Amino acid sequence: MFKKILIANRGEIAVRIIRACREMGIATVVVYSDVDRAALHVRKSDEAYPIGPAPAAESYLRMDKILDVAKRSGAEAIHPGYGFLSENAKFAQACADAGVKFIGPSPHSMNLMGSKTSARREMEKAGVPFVPGTSRGLASAEEGEQVAERIGYPVMLKAAAGGGGKGMRLVHTRQELRSALESAQSEAQRSFGDSEVYIEKAIVNPRHIEMQVLADEHGNTVWLGERECSIQRRHQKVLEEAPSPIVDPDMRRRMGEVAVRVAQAASYTNAGTIEFLVDEQKNFYFLEMNTRLQVEHPVTELTTGLDLVHLQLRIAAGEKLPFAQSDVQIRGHAIECRIYAEDPDNNYFPSPGKITVLLQPAGPGIRRDSGMYEGWNVPMDYDPLLAKLIGYGTDRQQAIMRLDRALYEYFVAGIKTNISLFRRILRDDDFRAGKLDTGYLDRLLAKAAPAGASAARDSQSTKLERIAAIASGMFAVLEPSAPGSKNGSAGEAGPVPSNWKQKGRAEALR
Amino acid sequence: MVYEIVVSGEAGGGAGGETSGKPHRLELEKAAEGWECRLDGQVVHIDAVLPRRDVLSLLVDGHAYEIKREQTATDLHMWVGSTRFAVELRDPRSLRSRQKAGSDEKGPKKILAPMPGRVVRLLVAENSEVEAGQGIVVVEAMKMQNEIKSPKKGVVKKIMATPGAAVNPGDVLAIVE
Numbered sequence: 001m002f003k004k005i006l007i008a009n010r011g012e013i014a015v016r017i018i019r020a021c022r023e024m025g026i027a028t029v030v031v032y033s034d035v036d037r038a039a040l041h042v043r044k045s046d047e048a049y050p051i052g053p054a055p056a057a058e059s060y061l062r063m064d065k066i067l068d069v070a071k072r073s074g075a076e077a078i079h080p081g082y083g084f085l086s087e088n089a090k091f092a093q094a095c096a097d098a099g100v101k102f103i104g105p106s107p108h109s110m111n112l113m114g115s116k117t118s119a120r121r122e123m124e125k126a127g128v129p130f131v132p133g134t135s136r137g138l139a140s141a142e143e144g145e146q147v148a149e150r151i152g153y154p155v156m157l158k159a160a161a162g163g164g165g166k167g168m169r170l171v172h173t174r175q176e177l178r179s180a181l182e183s184a185q186s187e188a189q190r191s192f193g194d195s196e197v198y199i200e201k202a203i204v205n206p207r208h209i210e211m212q213v214l215a216d217e218h219g220n221t222v223w224l225g226e227r228e229c230s231i232q233r234r235h236q237k238v239l240e241e242a243p244s245p246i247v248d249p250d251m252r253r254r255m256g257e258v259a260v261r262v263a264q265a266a267s268y269t270n271a272g273t274i275e276f277l278v279d280e281q282k283n284f285y286f287l288e289m290n291t292r293l294q295v296e297h298p299v300t301e302l303t304t305g306l307d308l309v310h311l312q313l314r315i316a317a318g319e320k321l322p323f324a325q326s327d328v329q330i331r332g333h334a335i336e337c338r339i340y341a342e343d344p345d346n347n348y349f350p351s352p353g354k355i356t357v358l359l360q361p362a363g364p365g366i367r368r369d370s371g372m373y374e375g376w377n378v379p380m381d382y383d384p385l386l387a388k389l390i391g392y393g394t395d396r397q398q399a400i401m402r403l404d405r406a407l408y409e410y411f412v413a414g415i416k417t418n419i420s421l422f423r424r425i426l427r428d429d430d431f432r433a434g435k436l437d438t439g440y441l442d443r444l445l446a447k448a449a450p451a452g453a454s455a456a457r458d459s460q461s462t463k464l465e466r467i468a469a470i471a472s473g474m475f476a477v478l479e480p481s482a483p484g485s486k487n488g489s490a491g492e493a494g495p496v497p498s499n500w501k502q503k504g505r506a507e508a509l510r
Numbered sequence: 511m512v513y514e515i516v517v518s519g520e521a522g523g524g525a526g527g528e529t530s531g532k533p534h535r536l537e538l539e540k541a542a543e544g545w546e547c548r549l550d551g552q553v554v555h556i557d558a559v560l561p562r563r564d565v566l567s568l569l570v571d572g573h574a575y576e577i578k579r580e581q582t583a584t585d586l587h588m589w590v591g592s593t594r595f596a597v598e599l600r601d602p603r604s605l606r607s608r609q610k611a612g613s614d615e616k617g618p619k620k621i622l623a624p625m626p627g628r629v630v631r632l633l634v635a636e637n638s639e640v641e642a643g644q645g646i647v648v649v650e651a652m653k654m655q656n657e658i659k660s661p662k663k664g665v666v667k668k669i670m671a672t673p674g675a676a677v678n679p680g681d682v683l684a685i686v687e
Contacts, residue, residue, distance in 0.1 A: 341652070343624075343625070346624065346656070349625075349651075349654055349656045350625070350651045350652030350653075350654050351625050351651075352625060352626050352627075352651050352652060353625060353626050353679060356564070356581075357563070357564045357565070357578065357580070359565070359578070380625075380626050380627050380628070380651040380652055381652070382652065383652065383653070384652045407592070408591065408592050411578050411589065413564060413578065413579075413580040413581075415625075420592070420594075423592065461519050461593070464519075464590045464591075464593055464595070465517045465519050465595060466534070466549060466554075467568065467570065467575050467577065467590050468517050468577070468588040468590050468595035468597060469515045469517050469534040469536055469549060469597070470536060470547060470549060470554065470556060470568065470570070471566050471568055471575070471577040471579075471588050471590070472513075472515055472517075472579075472586070472588055472597045472599045473511070473513045473515065473536040473538050473547075473599070474538070474545070474556075474558045474566055474568065475564075475566060475577075475579050476511070476513065476599060477511055477538055477545070478558065478560050478566070479560055479563065479564075
């Protein structure tokens with residue numbers, strides 16, 4: 001096993017990996033940008049080195065600086081976490097060239113999976129189900145029209161080198177196809193320097209379900225069960241769970257076997273995830289492979305009892321998988337909420353800044369993987385993910401109840417977070433019934449907030465309103481100047497904008 | 511102490527609010543033990559403890575409430591359990607003095623940065639006319655861009671924001687009159 005590794009990441013995932021290393025007696029080296037000196041991963045590691053200014057391109061994405069730190073500190077391996085350099089084949093190659101083990105798959109496997117069409121050709125040979133369409137770029141609009149006729153509208157045009165929705169077009173009729181293809185091609189050329197566009201049947205209201213795999217470097221590959229990741233917004237996952245409410249043991253086994261074939265076709269090693277689109281008839285189609293540890297890996301850890309980061313380290317150190325497929329058991333149910341620094345009152349726009357109050361949940365069935373602490377200044381330069389709150393229970397119902405309870409305990413002030421959104425999701429009838437697809441969250445947010453129409457509820461909220469009034473007065477007399485608030489107490493003169501607001505209100509009272 | 515308090519209820523934190531607009535009158539008098547409390551003229555028996563900053567444990571007739579205080583550059587919120595209330599709290603005596611010095615609602619309005627970020631670009635020039643809700647400045651944070659909008663119809667008197675500059679919450683970006 002390694003004696004020392006470097007973690008080329010920040011935030012909750014860097015802390016997660018540091019914890020695994022400490023458990024295994026491995027020393028940790030982290031890197032940090034100028035704005036991350038006080039970040040939690042720097043506080044918790046054994047060694048930490050600065051690698052440049054705040055923008056990721058000048059720090060966390062600088063392969064040369066990271067490899068230089070690895071060399072100077074004597075780290076034997078690099079864990080890339082997720083995001084940043086985690087799916088960069090050039091970085092994996094640079095690590096190999098520098099004699100440092102990259103904790104992940106080989107550059108060859110990453111390259112293969114990086115291009116959607118080359119991955120598709122490999123996978124088709126292995127009998128992996130695809131959404132009907134072409135596996136190569138379209139040569140002409142005529143070819144596109146012929147294929148669309150064969151597979152049926154609506155169809156989706158996709159850039160081969162694409163991601164994040166760029167170069168994608170949904171086409172409903174033959175008349176729209178030609179111009180949609182031209183604009184998708186030019187957008188793909190602009191965004192990725194490659195105008196190759198292919199065509200697929202569009203799956204209406206799909207679910208997004210993914211399968212975790214692990215492969216050692218001795219030819220053993222296993223699947224560890226699926227995660228339901230349909231609750232997304234702006235191509236960003238928000239809540240994930242394992243198992244999926246619609247996957248039964250037979251479907252799980254079939255998806256798992258396909259996932260293992262995908263991994264084997266790519267000579268894949270270490271932890272990876274095969275993403276599937278699932279249609280309303282529960283047909284599943286290969287979407288892509290993520291060649292890294294996923295943000296949502298804890299729900300799989302809780303339902304399998306395995307520690308994926310421990311296993312990643314053991315695999316990278318050359319060990320064989322310590323169990324066989326038949327040993328893998330799925331037990332209970334786990335749900336993860338991604339706590340983002342986002343303002344629910346401002347269309348979930350990011351909300352960086354100083355955390356003035358942090359009250360964190362604990363108790364049975366709760367796991368919290370967090371990169372934040374009270375007093376920390378959340379920088380504006382990176383992804384808004386602050387922490388992950390995971391609820392675990394004997395069944396889905398209990399996991400929901402525990403998570404709802406833990407969210408009740410969770411409180412963050414100073415910055416805005418999306419905590420309130422999760423309580424809304426967990427209490428929503430469609431969510432409770434497991435009726436999910438990738439459009440679910442946009443539909444929920446478009447609905448008006450649950451109204452307190454009933455008389456019982458009105459009297460309850462009147463009561464709480466009175467409590468709020470008493471509390472605000474008690475705060476004013478007991479704690480007249482609140483440290484951490486730049487405007488002092490609410491009882492004193494506020495800043496100009498609230499002055500006119502207060503005056504407006506005051507006039508309304510008279 | 512006497513306070514006038516306007517509490518706006520919300521169906522659930524961040525899920526949109528409704529303002530009852532009904533002001534409460536709260537009288538708090540230090541007693542031998544604890545506080546004597548009258549809300550809208552009615553005596554309420556309370557026991558209050560601050561276990562830590564911004565957290566209040568309140569007992570009312572045996573019912574226990576944990577209330578969290580959240581203050582931003584512009585707002586004050588009370589979280590009773592997980593229900594959020596926007597609160598305007600005034601000491602009527604100091605209100606009068608502030609009223610004299612207070613700014614006029616018809617006068618210039620400062621547009622403030624709601625969060626830390628970087629100014630990406632300006633959407634209007636100084637002295638241009640803007641509608642209420644029209645974007646004035648684009649501020650970027652965490653890879654997302656946000657249009658900061660004018661709160662009223664008027665003329666952009668001054669723009670303090672410069673593209674590329676970092677801003678902190680509460681910084682004045684522009685003034686609309």
